[in-house]
Amino acid sequence: MNTSALHRRLPSFYTVLLLSIFIRIALILYSEWHDRHSVVKYTDIDYRVFSDAARFLLRPGPGESNRAQGQLIHLLAAYGVPLNLGDPYTRETYRYTPLLALLLTPVVWLHPSFGKYIFAACDIINGILIYRLLVSDILPHVPKAKKAGKNSPSEDSASVKATRTEEERQALATLYSSIHLLNPLVFSISTRGSSEAVLSLFVLLTLYFAFKGRWDAAAIMLGLSTHWKIYPVIYGVACLGVIGGAGVRKARRGDGSWCAYLRTLVNRKTARFGLISAGTFFLLGVGCYVIWGYPFLYESYLYHAHRLDHRHNFSPYFYLTYLTYPPPIQAEHPVPLSVWNRLVRSPLVSFAPQMGMALGMGFLLGRRKEDLVFAWFVQTVVFVLFNKVCTSQYFLWYLLLLPLLLPRLATSRRRALVYICVWIGTQVLWLSEAYKLEFLGRNVFFGLWIRSLVSREASVMWAVIGTAAQKV
Incomplete structure (x- = not known):
């Protein structure tokens, strides 16, 4: 790549x-x-849910109606110190941390679109973090492509190389960060009112502190990310592998025994990271529980363990859910199920392979700090592909990491163009069938499911495998 030409063009x-x-x-x-x-x-329907939850939080009803139900609230009331705080879970379908409702309370007293500006601002901060990570931590470790020609004898080769390296970092970082900042999927989702940009910010901050070697701060951000939405917990495995990575390499040069290998993964540093991360998650959870009580615990976490979404989505499990909905316990005439049928309907059918592969990928790929982005990307793709519910917003979980991964992929422009065309083409293929279901009311559930399996899952996995094979 001609650095100076790229720098002038961009x-x-x-x-x-x-x-x-x-x-x-x-x-x-x-x-x-x-x-x-x-x-x-x-505006996305989720934004109205967030806004309503913020209103319920600020405007509790009379008596016990729409009031926080935690033990702390009752204890303060018993001592004559009432805390006039509402319950965001009064709003049906609000199944997020109450911290999100707290963040969006200005939509009640300031402006209805305040939350959209917050999400858009998080998008911008994410782009800045991506740029800084590329310039300072990723691009300096990526080998430069060989160039034809030589420097003029009158030039100081060392200074020219330094100048070119700085220009290359800035130009390439601008190019790759633009994939996030100018991505229509990213800015349309945040401006429609989806809160994914906030979680993306926490994930990127975790990665930022990990690259800087500030593992305590990374552990706190990982705990906060997991509290906000549970899936970032899978990144902890790769982080533990990186923290103990130096010891792993020493063990391989030594006796190479499994005991020596495991001691590098279970040591004082990894235990400290795990305790800080888990402690942050549990402290936030306990704090929310003592204020909002069981509704927080159920709606934020327990509900997702047995969630059944029979509406169309990208998940390979949605058609089975549609055929067996409602569950027997909700049916008008419940029918006793055999052990095999109960096993098939169990959430473990989707959860066990999903988490097994996601955690396993982190364990296998998370060894060096330079490989952390690649490990997280593969983990996220696997988690999204095999989740029992998957909407377009879920794609942002791995697209967030793509600008940081691209510099380490030895992929030709033609191959990259093929990947983009395949990804967009399969989206169009699926959406064309979903349109018939959503707007025309046609019974195309089976065809939609087949397109999900053949088109989206096959194409994305092919792209991931291809990029993994091309990894620098």
Whole structure:
């Protein structure tokens, strides 16, 4: 790649940043106009759920109606110190941490679109973090492609090399961070009111501190990420592997026994990371539980263990859920099930292989700090592919890591173009069938499921396997 030519052709990172900010603000303003004049809303239904939860939080009802139900609330009331705090879970389908409702309380007293601006701001911060990680921690460790020609004898080769390296870092970092900042899927989801950008910020901060070697801060951010949404817990395995990676290499050069190998993964440093991360998760959980009680525990965590979503989505399990919905205990005339049928309906059918593969990939690939992004990317793709519910928002979980992974992939432009075309093409293939179901009311569940299996899962896994084979 011609660094100087690339540097001249690309705008500066600050130009890309300003353009990204403008796009998001324009879309948020447009969403307000669109929602006032159109039956089909631009704003995601989830944003209305978040906003309603924030209102319930700030405006508790009379008596015991719509009030926080935790033991701390009752204890304070018994001592004559009532805490006038509502219950966000009064809003049906709100199944998130109450911290999200707290974050969005300004939508009640400041502006209805405040949450969208928060999510868009998180998008921008994520782009800045990606840029900084690329410049300082990822690109310096990526070998430069060999170039034809030599420097002029009159030039100081060392200084020229340093100048070119700095230009390359800035130009390539701008190019790769633009994949996030200018990605239509990213900015459309955040401006429609999805909260995924907040979780993405916590995940990137975890990665940022890990690259800087600040493992205590990384552990705290991992605990916060897992509290916000449970899936980032899979990243902990790769982090433990990196923390003990130096010891692993020493063990391989030594006796190579399993005991020596395991001692490198279970030691004081890894135990400290695990305790801080788990402690952060449990402290946040206990704090929310003593204020909001069992509704927090059930809606944020327990509900997802047995969640059944029979509506169409990208998951390979959705058609089985559709055929067996509602569950026998909810049916009008419950029918006793055999042991085999109970086993098939068990959440473990999807959860066990999903978590087994996700954690296993982290254990196998997480050995060096340079491989952390690759390990997280593969873990996330596996987790999303085999989740029992999967919507378009879930794609952001692994697309977030793609700009950080691309510099370490020896992929030709033609191959990269094929990957992009296959990914977009399979999305169109699935959405064309989903349109018939959602808007035309046709019974195309089976065809939609087949397209999910053949198109999306096959193509994404093929792309992941291909990029893994091309890993630098």
